[in-house]
Amino acid sequence: MQTSICFVDSYKFHPSRKITLILAPFDGGQPKSGVEEGPQHLLDAGLQSQLEELGWTTSIDEPLKDLDLLGLKKDASDVHGIVKRPNMVSLASQRIHDAVKTAALKNTLPLTIGGDHSIAIGTVSGFFEAQPDACLLWIDAHADINTISTTESGNLHGCPVSFVMGLDKESWPPHFKWLRPNLRADRIAYIGLRDVDKGEKKILKDLGITAFSMYHVDKYGIGKVVEMALKAINPENNRPVHVSYDVDAIDPLFVQATGTPVKDGLTLREGLFIVEEVAATGNLAALDVVETNPSLALNETHVLDTVRVGCAIARCALGETLL
Numbered sequence: 001m002q003t004s005i006c007f008v009d010s011y012k013f014h015p016s017r018k019i020t021l022i023l024a025p026f027d028g029g030q031p032k033s034g035v036e037e038g039p040q041h042l043l044d045a046g047l048q049s050q051l052e053e054l055g056w057t058t059s060i061d062e063p064l065k066d067l068d069l070l071g072l073k074k075d076a077s078d079v080h081g082i083v084k085r086p087n088m089v090s091l092a093s094q095r096i097h098d099a100v101k102t103a104a105l106k107n108t109l110p111l112t113i114g115g116d117h118s119i120a121i122g123t124v125s126g127f128f129e130a131q132p133d134a135c136l137l138w139i140d141a142h143a144d145i146n147t148i149s150t151t152e153s154g155n156l157h158g159c160p161v162s163f164v165m166g167l168d169k170e171s172w173p174p175h176f177k178w179l180r181p182n183l184r185a186d187r188i189a190y191i192g193l194r195d196v197d198k199g200e201k202k203i204l205k206d207l208g209i210t211a212f213s214m215y216h217v218d219k220y221g222i223g224k225v226v227e228m229a230l231k232a233i234n235p236e237n238n239r240p241v242h243v244s245y246d247v248d249a250i251d252p253l254f255v256q257a258t259g260t261p262v263k264d265g266l267t268l269r270e271g272l273f274i275v276e277e278v279a280a281t282g283n284l285a286a287l288d289v290v291e292t293n294p295s296l297a298l299n300e301t302h303v304l305d306t307v308r309v310g311c312a313i314a315r316c317a318l319g320e321t322l323l
């Protein structure tokens, strides 16, 4: 046997195997501090060298470096109706948008490490500007598709999908004028859902969005679910795939240190299988790993477990295989 079968050796859109690691230490899309420490914890756990061992060249971009995030967070006037911190989220996601777009245009694979999921306003819009033909796999316990009119919490990490799709645009806070929605309903599929708000259920139904909840994982098994999800958004198997991976998709048994854990989730193997399978298609072209919050762990073991899962998602997406 050849050693080359130990990892996926074909990335159609990235034959030269270059990654731009985009650090997004951002917590403005939700109320719990600590999620901004996620990127540093994944780096400390050796993420960069793990990716290089898989044959990738990596460079780091820190698009939020020049933003005064602490200052922005303290600004009590940063509200728009019920929506919390629209200015802070807009400023950060615009910078992340630019970083992801730039990375993709220079033929490197943008791997964005969050941070809360509001940063996907930037990652998805930026990637789809560079690759208008792309499709999106959203791995999450939540649909994150609340609009300004349907959100009950006003936390923007529950809304990124509605922004990149341009839903309810007339109600948007004015800060988001820079954002040009570019995600179509037939280019997104969900896996892992189990905590979907009433308004979100209606949106998913009305727009005919492909969504696999834990019910479907139980019914069909994860293999069939991934197959059906990819078939729906990438029927010819020729589109670049962006995976936006919220670690809360995986059961809190394995991922304790995250902001909005929901029980009865994916097993760790199911969670890793999803990205192994996308990697096997050769179409992976962008990845987000978000919502690791080391501060929410009850003990150091929980921190290590969650950070390890974050690194494992990235490795499995980027070519690590069991054999």
Ligand SMILES: [Mn+2]
Binding pocket: 117, 140, 141, 142, 144, 157, 246
């Ligand atoms: Mn999410």
